[in-house]
Amino acid sequence: MDEIVRFNKESEEFYIPLSFRGKETFKQSSGVILAGDIGGTKTNLALFHFEENTLKPIKKESFKTNDWSSFLELMATFHSKDLPVIDSICLGVAGPVIDGKVLGTNFSWELDEKKIANALKVERVSIINDMEANAYGLSVLAKKDLVEIKDGTWNRGNAAMISPGTGLGEVGLYWDGTHYHPFASEGGHCDFSQRTELDLRLWRFLQKKYGHVSWERIVSGPGIVNIYEFLLEDKKVAEPESLKNKLNGGDPAAAISKCAMDESFEICKEAMQLFNIYLATEAAQMALKFKALGGIFIGGGILPKIIDMVDKDLFLHHFIQSDKMNTLLEKIPVNVIMNDESPLFGAAFGAARNLPKK
Amino acid sequence: MDEIVRFNKESEEFYIPLSFRGKETFKQSSGVILAGDIGGTKTNLALFHFEENTLKPIKKESFKTNDWSSFLELMATFHSKDLPVIDSICLGVAGPVIDGKVLGTNFSWELDEKKIANALKVERVSIINDMEANAYGLSVLAKKDLVEIKDGTWNRGNAAMISPGTGLGEVGLYWDGTHYHPFASEGGHCDFSQRTELDLRLWRFLQKKYGHVSWERIVSGPGIVNIYEFLLEDKKVAEPESLKNKLNGGDPAAAISKCAMDESFEICKEAMQLFNIYLATEAAQMALKFKALGGIFIGGGILPKIIDMVDKDLFLHHFIQSDKMNTLLEKIPVNVIMNDESPLFGAAFGAARNLPKK
Known part of the structure; x- marks a missing residue:
């Protein structure tokens, strides 16, 4: 070293x-x-x-x-x-x-x-x-450590970071006019919010399992597994035997994303797409709550591993969906931190x- | 003066x-x-x-x-x-x-x-x-300007304010260790999140009306009217003629809360109870997003007028409903600002x- x-x-x-x-x-x-x-x-x-x-x-x-x-x-x-x-x-x-x-x-x-x-x-x-x-x-980051998944311009204002991993970490950065001051957030434990009938069924599935459905139950490694298991039940599809063994191994979320990449089982691909959608949705909630004109940064260990699979158009579409604040959301850049x-x-x-x- | x-x-x-x-x-x-x-x-x-x-x-x-x-x-x-x-x-x-x-x-x-x-x-x-x-x-506030609707202890940390009025105003207060720095938020435009089957039906009702359902559509003066109209439809109840006239007057939200106070029409009382529940829910979202150990303040013109009707136990029950952060939420005081x-x-x-x- x-x-x-x-x-x-x-x-x-x-x-x-x-x-x-x-x-x-x-x-x-x-x-x-x-x-x-x-x-x-x-x-x-x-x-x-x-x-x-x-x-x-x-x-x-x-x-x-x-x-x-x-x-x-x-x-x-x-x-x-x-x-x-x-x-x-x-x-x-x-x-x-x-x-x-x-x-x-x-x-x-x-x-x-x-x-x-x-x-x-x-x-x-x-x-x-x-x-x-x-x-x-x-x-300590350089430009090479970042991958832009939504463009925007850097504006004078707060920023925020969202890190899906074992849990869902979030942090705010208060802008004082010249410098950023990070502050802790427990926003990953906020309530999941639905936008479609599919989302409602996911909410019901998770509510039965956990009692309360936070974003962490969905936008995290265990969240990928939750989405996958929901889709299996919702679509009444049987899990291939080959995948079953992989999922019982050390890291089921990694197995699902790997399977989504080689497209061997459609449900895995759909699960990763939904993960992308929910990540975009919660990133937008942060953008609004913190008025994060300075940008959203995505940290954590998951995104760097699946970066080639991230559908930027899908992310964009679900990031910019508010009642009156689309103009604000359009301005905000979103970058993934590739340096773990x-x-x-x-x-x-x-x-x-x-x-x-x- | x-x-x-x-x-x-x-x-x-x-x-x-x-x-x-x-x-x-x-x-x-x-x-x-x-x-x-x-x-x-x-x-x-x-x-x-x-x-x-x-x-x-x-x-x-x-x-x-x-x-x-x-x-x-x-x-x-x-x-x-x-x-x-x-x-x-x-x-x-x-x-x-x-x-x-x-x-x-x-x-x-x-x-x-x-x-x-x-x-x-x-x-x-x-x-x-x-x-x-x-x-x-x-x-400029003194203790007499505040009504505590959830107790807690003042802790070193951020604070936040939520003000239901014509819209839903939100603002964060960043704690630097000695002082608070207010910063703008557009959190009232975040997505509404449901916790019950009734909430889901409210979401469907408002989605039909607005396309996107933000907290502002519910936790505000016009939001009280939205909740009321939803309950009328959901419970298939006819509106009393006497109330119809009052609602067509200047301020339908005020008419609904007044009717809830004199208990002349059950739906109005239920609407105000739901308003209280959703205010508690969104206040908790703010508490988590901002990690507002310094407290939540409720501003705006609505709460001072209905303060005698606010069911503190109901507020408490819905404020403390998270997956893993109830201990944090328990600590946070919530106060209504009575000085408009x-x-x-x-x-x-x-x-x-x-x-x-x-």
Whole structure:
């Protein structure tokens, strides 16, 4: 691992001026940083030397979250004695962070800034929402890291990010006139809204299963499986035996999208089209709620893998469907983030923000 | 008119620390201010002496917007020669403000900062969205101006405001750790989301009428009428002749809520109950999208008039209905703003923000 990551500059092709809680430059900061991107499936940890707006990697490793009973247990393995002393830690965690504490939304870790600081003897520990780390990660992206799926012009105004993965992460970016301030959102847990009779039947199917139907039940990896299972029932179609085995394997959502790509089973293709439609619909809800004239960014691990399959016309058609705000929605660019390490780098800049001045 | 209004202070019972685009105190400002709250139905204008965080009224008047063909025509009547010269103007207008210009959403006035500045010979003129003025108005409220309809504790975090009126206004308040920054939202135009089979039938009824069903079609004055008309059709009930006449009068939503209060026609009562349920549902969507731990405020002209009829248990039940975020929603206080002049005072502080230093 030898890649060096820099904080983006106004002179670069893609530039989204981020504010890290009032800190807009890191020129005077240096030190050793631990960054974490902690989700229900995967935990990425990285140790960096930070200097002059630049992250120089020391050690980086990916873990299966559920193989460990706590973050501190994992740290005992990751941070061996030969590694340098850590000056600042920032962890992006998939869960609602309140007063420096969080309980993972789809995993059982409890994290607490103070307890981690005491246990690891590191003064500066900050826990942020994983989606906030996602947003901070925009600060390291280049144009090559983005694929535009709806065009638009960058306008002075808020932005937002939507990340389908194990769950559905969302984050807002407040525009103060010169910089963006990321803020946590739990919008993935908002109620699903229907536009067609098919949508109504999907809602009924999921309501029976879950009681309450949030966007996360549909626009996520498990959501792809939900849509697929609904279509099987709705169309009274039997699942091919060959697919059944693949679905019982490790990642049924990946199996469905792979099958949609090779077009071996029509239902899989339809499921992925519906996933695209619902992603567009919820992205539009965010665009309206946040008045996101600065654009919508799609993060998470799913879209980069299926990017060749995304029907841009279908996305566009379902993104621009409001009663009075189509002119607003037309202006808004939508881009997919192809760099899946950006949340980790985002957390790293979150840690850099707390470094003392040189 | 002799009431004096002060910018609220941390020592007071209710305190929401607002940032007026980076301005958090007005101690050094003084001058004569014109504030306006301009909507499709009503225009409130007020002239104040401003000094030491305090608004001292000179003249205040309410007009029917449609009685005048333009703001400048109205001003020729309002601002007579015996009144002092104006130093700063701020107008909160119901419409999308772009580059200092706005066309009213439900009325035909066009307002332009530069044209107003030239015509009135006032250097400092700013036009803001009416919902932004609503949010600024939080800075003058006292505890007596609020009615709590769901309890909770004030937590460090974003807040949001939802104002059912002619349309459905929404505004977010970004919390930077010490102050709130209001930002425009078009969330009232988000898709309606259903939770019951009755909701589905309401959706079908409105889809037939409008093509697209936004929250504004339901959680607003015209929305009350929509819900009522849906219930008549859904329950196959004939409308009493006496009510028919009242509904053909000036304000059918007011007639329905009045009828619900005296319980003369069951459908009106049910319509108002559904309005309450849908308000709670959409307030919860905002709470989740904005992660509004700082609270939800309900503005607009409807709630203060029906406050005695609001079933708090019903509101609570429908506010706390998510898949995984009930713990978050439980924490969030929801308050109705009973002072319908707060947007006018909000605009006044918007004008004070632009006063030169003493």
